[in-house]
Amino acid sequence: MDLVEKVRNKVRLTQEEGEALYDLDLYTLGELADEIRREKYGKKSYFNINRHINPTNICADVCKFCAYSATRKNPNQYTMSHEQILEIVDNSVKNHAKEMHLVSAHNPNDGVEWYMGAFKKIKAKYPDLHVKAMTAAEIDFLTREYGHSYDEVLDMMIENGVDSMPGGGAEIFDEGVREYLCKGKVTSSQWLEIHQKWHERGRQSNATMLFGHIETRAHRIDHMIRLRDLQDITGGFNAFIPLVYQKENNYMKNCNFPSGQEILKTYAISRIMLDNIPHIKAYWVTASINLALIAQEFGCDDLDGTIEKESIQSAAGAASSHGMNLDEFVALIKNSGFQPIERDSLYNELKVYN
Ligand code: V47
Numbered sequence: 001m002d003l004v005e006k007v008r009n010k011v012r013l014t015q016e017e018g019e020a021l022y023d024l025d026l027y028t029l030g031e032l033a034d035e036i037r038r039e040k041y042g043k044k045s046y047f048n049i050n051r052h053i054n055p056t057n058i059c060a061d062v063c064k065f066c067a068y069s070a071t072r073k074n075p076n077q078y079t080m081s082h083e084q085i086l087e088i089v090d091n092s093v094k095n096h097a098k099e100m101h102l103v104s105a106h107n108p109n110d111g112v113e114w115y116m117g118a119f120k121k122i123k124a125k126y127p128d129l130h131v132k133a134m135t136a137a138e139i140d141f142l143t144r145e146y147g148h149s150y151d152e153v154l155d156m157m158i159e160n161g162v163d164s165m166p167g168g169g170a171e172i173f174d175e176g177v178r179e180y181l182c183k184g185k186v187t188s189s190q191w192l193e194i195h196q197k198w199h200e201r202g203r204q205s206n207a208t209m210l211f212g213h214i215e216t217r218a219h220r221i222d223h224m225i226r227l228r229d230l231q232d233i234t235g236g237f238n239a240f241i242p243l244v245y246q247k248e249n250n251y252m253k254n255c256n257f258p259s260g261q262e263i264l265k266t267y268a269i270s271r272i273m274l275d276n277i278p279h280i281k282a283y284w285v286t287a288s289i290n291l292a293l294i295a296q297e298f299g300c301d302d303l304d305g306t307i308e309k310e311s312i313q314s315a316a317g318a319a320s321s322h323g324m325n326l327d328e329f330v331a332l333i334k335n336s337g338f339q340p341i342e343r344d345s346l347y348n349e350l351k352v353y354n
Helices: 003-008 015-021 026-041 082-094 111-125 136-146 150-159 175-182 188-200 217-234 260-273 289-298 326-335
Strands: 044-048 050-053 099-102 130-133 205-211 237-244 302-305 339-343 349-352
Touching: 003 015, 003 026, 015 217, 015 260, 026 044, 026 260, 026 289, 044 326, 050 082, 082 099, 082 111, 099 111, 111 130, 111 136, 111 150, 136 150, 136 188, 150 188, 188 205, 188 217, 205 217, 217 237, 217 260, 237 260, 260 289, 289 302, 289 326, 326 339
Parallel strands: 044 302, 044 339, 050 099, 099 130, 205 237
Antiparallel strands: 339 349
């Protein structure tokens, strides 16, 4: 069987076969990924009404790709009080947000209580609001800084109202690349262990992959296969999110910035390789909205959400600092030939826009 037939027959692909997918022409790859997407979701394209909150940019870790954390090229340190966080949540709830996505830098000043207290207060005030918070990198940082185990931090998250975990901190699992990108941060095996423990608690999470810097195609396929292997065991990942590297204001050198074709191929290959992760997200923040809309034809079924405000990738050049207007988002999805479906954080359908 040749590679195309294998994909059509749903044969699971190896590392070598995954790498060989990149040698197919873009249209063949797009067609294969679109066939899988259409079989699962037809023309549905998912998004949610969410709000990203980044409560602090003070960070004990030093990742070369990061333009968000203070202390390096960005001297403007901040840490929000719980009252400031709640004020943001109040306003977002008024704007119909159903998910708060909280991601912080690794702040050694305020203790585990500052992180957990924020979740607890949000949940006490808005029990139905979905709290997506704490990347595996933040969890690992808290254990290193304050002497807790992963189990203890994960249990505290549940006690204090965290519903699901975002996919951040995965970067690229290859240990050599990781050493250059983010030495000292959560390792690949620790990232996977934390998500496994979270899934064993009956909870769900996402997984990201930061690409388009110094990694090779082989590293991307290796990253996907490590996720696929864990998903076989736990089934706890909802979505895979390839994050296109943004290059401004950081410390990376000698990057191979990907062409639009390379980005679309990577989305399509994610859909093909990750036969057990239900959703592939074209995160419009890092892909640009125009490419994210095209990515719907290359296997992606989700565009993330309206976001309202975004600080991490916009610090590195993405045009996302003010989020996306809901009516515009819906119109863009419709005009691109897909059916906008507002979902909740766990992909239950809330509203179909016809
Ligand atoms: O892990 C940092 C990335 C991530 C840059 O789970 C960068 O639904 C591109 O995890 N260029 C945090 N990316 C964001 C994140 C996320 C985003 C959207 C949805 C979900 C989800 C999770 O931001 C980090 C890192 O890989 N990042 N700097 C940069 N220069």
